[in-house]
Amino acid sequence: MPATVTQLATYLYTITVQIFLQQCPLSLLTDYTSSCTITTASQTNYDFIIIGGGTSGLVLANRLSYNSAIKVLVVEAGMPPSNYSEMPMEYQHLNFPVSAHDWNFKTQPGDYCNGYPDGCVFHQGRGIGGSSLISNMIQYEGNSVDFDRWNISLWNWSILSQELLKINLLNGSTATNGYMEVSYPHSTSELINKTTEAFANLTLPLHMLQGSRMGYYEVPAYVKSGRRFSVAKGYLAPIITRSNLCVLYNTRATKINIDFQTKLAKSVEVKNSSNAVFTMQTTREVILSAGTINSPKLLMLSGIGPMDDLLAKGLPVMVPLEGVGKKPT
Structure with missing residues (x-):
């Protein structure tokens, strides 16, 4: 579908604001720097591995790491919030036409998507804080x-x-x-x-x-001092220096390794921005909070899902479970 004048104007506006922010960055941005690296993380056994640093993932990371004896790893595919996401009135432009803060999913064509026969955008936040980075903050x-x-x-x-x-x-x-x-x-x-x-x-x-x-x-x-107050600001920033908490950015989980006999998760395979593969070990649990699309996708890649669908893609069947990937709403 050709872009409308409004879409082109919005695109040019978005690019202009982004260029401005690169030249004149906002001061006093929240620090989300984690002391660990993907190499050191791969050499550590974690009690809990949380896949997805969105709303639920960060709440759990905050609560679980409160106990200093518990080691927690958060694997996030995106990055910390940018200057652009700090501006409350820019929420409507954060996912147009393509945003680093959005997974930019699009539905299949059909007559079920608000009257758009070619499908419509399925917004889901990508980055530490998840969809609280692109929401309207109400x-x-x-x-x-x-x-x-x-x-x-x-x-x-x-x-x-x-x-x-x-x-x-x-x-x-x-x-x-x-x-x-x-x-x-x-x-x-x-x-x-x-x-x-x-x-x-x-x-x-x-x-x-x-x-x-x-x-x-x-x-x-959810605004403070004229800036977006994301879940990352509320639940992660105050605890980012905890020695028992590791947060990996720009790192994508690709598979949960499950013991065939016990059916328990034992490790998680991840890829960094250079496509290097690492394996993260857990002694207790893997918590999957990667969102409506990526959570069932990762389950199926790990062998959990409808048997016919897994076999059709040549995936091993660890746990046949018909409901995975169905009725996301």
Whole structure:
């Protein structure tokens, strides 16, 4: 499909901003430098190997490495956030037309993709922090009814809402010990003021927070001091110097080696930017948090998945599991 004028203009704008940032980089960028290297990591036995340094991967890395006796390795295919991702208003350009912060997946052609017969872009963040590098940063906790209708005792709203309060730190408040900085834009837009008045006239509640089903509010965002506050800033940056934590960037996991008899993961094969292959050993667990596409892909490359699909690709069948790679949403 030919590029539209809007697409070309957006592309030129994106390139211009990137060139500007290369010449005038933002100061005081967060340091994500890890003290380990891929060579030293390959010579170490880790208790836990986490594949994917996105939201869930970094939360687990933070919590597991809290115990200094536990060695944790994070394998991330992308790099630390760039200057460009620091700018909140640039989120809409971070994945156009091709971004280093996005895996740039595209769906197969069909009539199921928002009316795009040739397929559409399936955005997924690539880099330390995962999709929190390219999201619109809006903080919204969801509808309490959705949680309660699952009818799972430990996932009902009364319990989950208390856990959610532990995540966020509102405007630097010391009232909670949250990891993620949340702030309000406090816009002076006349349009927003008029819209707020209109909602008030309809007697809708002021805050659509804490699980309420209807209402309006000024949208809180994961922004601090005018910059994006990614999961990497909240969960990794404060602990990056832990001696029992190793984070490998630009390193892609290619296979999980599984013991055929015990069916337990024993090591992970990875490739660095030079396509050199290394094997990382684990004494306890491999945690797979590589995202909606890459997680089932790596499972299948490791011999876990639908038997017919594995055999068709000449892959060994370690664990036949029909659900792998099906219904990603």
